[in-house]
Amino acid sequence: MISVRDLARTYQTGEIEVHALRGVSFEIERGEFVAIMGPSGSGKSTLMNLIGCLDTPTAGSYTLDGLPVEQLEKPLLAAVRNRKIGFVFQQFHLLARNTALENVALPLAYRGGLPAAQRLERAAEALERVGLGERMDHRPQELSGGQQQRVAIARALVTSPALLLADEPTGALDSRTSAELMDLLTNLNAGGMTVVLVTHEPDVAHYARRLLEIRDGLLVRDVPTTEAWSGHAPHAPTPPSLAERARRARRLPVSGRWRRSA
Numbered sequence: 001m002i003s004v005r006d007l008a009r010t011y012q013t014g015e016i017e018v019h020a021l022r023g024v025s026f027e028i029e030r031g032e033f034v035a036i037m038g039p040s041g042s043g044k045s046t047l048m049n050l051i052g053c054l055d056t057p058t059a060g061s062y063t064l065d066g067l068p069v070e071q072l073e074k075p076l077l078a079a080v081r082n083r084k085i086g087f088v089f090q091q092f093h094l095l096a097r098n099t100a101l102e103n104v105a106l107p108l109a110y111r112g113g114l115p116a117a118q119r120l121e122r123a124a125e126a127l128e129r130v131g132l133g134e135r136m137d138h139r140p141q142e143l144s145g146g147q148q149q150r151v152a153i154a155r156a157l158v159t160s161p162a163l164l165l166a167d168e169p170t171g172a173l174d175s176r177t178s179a180e181l182m183d184l185l186t187n188l189n190a191g192g193m194t195v196v197l198v199t200h201e202p203d204v205a206h207y208a209r210r211l212l213e214i215r216d217g218l219l220v221r222d223v224p225t226t227e228a229w230s231g232h233a234p235h236a237p238t239p240p241s242l243a244e245r246a247r248r249a250r251r252l253p254v255s256g257r258w259r260r261s262a
Contacts, residue, residue: 001028001029001030001032001064001065001162001163001194002026002027002028002051002062002063002064002163002196003027003061003062003063004024004025004026004027004051004060004061004062004063005025005060005061005062006023006024006025006059006060006061007021007023007024007025007047007050007057007059007060007061007062008021008022008023008024008057008058008059008060009021009043009046009050009055009057009058010058019217020043020046020217021043021046021047021050021057021217022043022216022217022218023059023060023218024043024047024060024214024217024218024219025060025219026212026219026222028194028196030162030194031189031192031193031194032194032195032209032210033185033186033189033194033195033197033207033208033209033210034195034196034197034208034209034210034211034212035196035197035198035199035204035205035206035207035208035210035211035212035225036048036196036197036198036199036212036213036214037198037199037200037202037205037211037212037213037214038200038213038214038215039200039215040200042214042215042216042217043214043216043217043218044198044214045167045198046217047214048165048167048196048198050062051064051163051165051196052081052085052087052165053069053072053077053078053080053081053085054081056069056070056077057070064080064084064085064162064163065084065162065163067080082107082110082111082159083111083159083161084161084162084163085161085162085163085164085165086155086156086157086159086161086163086164086165087156087165087167088149088152088153088156088164088165088166088167088169089152089167089168089169090167090168090169090170090171090172091172092140092145092148092149092151092152092172093152094140094148094151094152094155095140096139096140096141097139098139099136099137099138099139100127100132100135100136100137100138100139100140100143100151100154101120101123101124101127101136101137102123103140103151103155104123104126104127104151104154104155104158105119105120105122105123105158106155107155107158107159108122108123108158108159111159122158123136123154123158124136126154126155126157126158127151127154129154129157129188130150130151130153130154130157130184131150131184132147132150132151132154135147135151144177145172145173145174145177146173146177146180146181149169149172149173149177149181150181150184153169153181153184153185153188157188157193162194163194163195163196164185164188164193164194164195164196165196165198166185166195166196166197166198167198168198168199168200169181169185169197169199170182170199170201170204178204182204182207185197185207186207195208202228202229205225205228206225206228206229207225208225209224209225210222210223210224210225211223211224211225211228
């Protein structure tokens with residue numbers, strides 16, 4: 001699904017070249033749950049921007065669902081973002097005056113081609129999937145932080161994307177709410193959704209099945225998360241705790257398997 005080969009990104013700051021990524025290569029298959037970790041300034045956010053078609057590489061190739069992304073012009077990149085990628089960020093980016101239902105339906109309005117009634121119907125289905133069927137008419141200020149993030153996830157899912165990108169999705173949440181949110185992402189992945197998560201928290205990354213570690217613009221580790229905290233890796237982070245707490249937290253079921261629209 002994702003194929004990255006020798007991906008590089010260089011920024012020019014005055015006379016100084018900043019090499020944010022230095023020839024990164026990996027593949028992600030459909031249905032995987034992958035965490036990208038690294039310290040501040042490592043290049044992980046740059047990599048996320050490239051995977052999300054928010055930026056283009058200086059060198060190398062990136063193929064998403066068979067499309068050579070690095071060759072696409074900006075209008076086509078925007079279309080790829082809208083149709084193939086769902087985004088979840090640390091900040092929820094919800095419109096304060098709009099209801100949860102209206103916020104979730106917004107990406108479908110940008111896409112065009114669907115009557116308003118169908119857009120709202122799909123938005124309602126997405127909110128049901130994340131457990132907010134009874135909060136559709138609430139505005140963001142009437143929802144908790146965890147509920148707002150679930151609205152953001154529903155908004156990311158409403159276009160039936162091939163890929164869900166989550167950039168520090170638990171950064172603004174407390175431990176229990178973070179555990180519930182990661183439960184939700186895990187259940188979505190179990191239903192067939194491909195999830196790529198950027199985080200600096202080992203206990204959040206532990207929910208994924210595979211870890212990519214970025215340092216100084218280089219991919220230094222690509223291992224199953226079951227091996228990442230064995231204590232033998234040179235950069236092994238603190239053993240996870242949030243994942244263990246999640247097993248004791250209230251589960252948020254996601255009914256059915258995830259199906260992409262044609």
